[in-house]
């Protein structure tokens with residue numbers, strides 16, 4: 001599962017995360033292995049209305065970002081998006097924030113209907129959407145591996161990223177590198 005690897009969260013974007021674009025190559029490596037094995041791949045995205053509640057213009061804490069249909073809401077241009085990928089849009093209603101890909105999206109039902117009980121996850125940002133998505137996935141009973149080289153933190157308060165990692169481990173998420181995950185996929189039988 002690829003969380004919010006969008007232009008606005010990458011360097012030069014409206015809510016840029018330091019080195020946010022560095023997650024792309026590791027994610028692409030794992031995406032390729034998923035494709036090779038015809039495993040389902042989900043991409044979440046922030047997909048906000050122009051007057052979203054999280055924006056400073058409405059008293060929220062964030063600058064305007066990932067507004068539906070704008071260039072900043074697009075996925076990073078280097079990210080590999082297979083034709084069969086499932087896109088999950090969140091934060092789509094003007095009065096509700098959604099950090100988690102599970103929030104108001106029907107994602108849990110989709111995973112259940114596909115018989116999925118384990119996910120591998122990376123993206124942006126460690127201390128918000130990756131954290132919340134991971135916590136919700138664990139609540140839904142899924143095994144979760146967070147690819148630690150494929151996440152980057154906002155770190156609005158120093159240490160937020162590290163605390164988020166600790167939170168994710170506390171609820172039972174495993175950490176691995178994208179290389180380990182790709183190797184593991186490559187070595188398992190079809």
Ligand SMILES: [Zn+2]
Pocket residue numbers: 046048054065066091
């Ligand atoms: Zn947002």
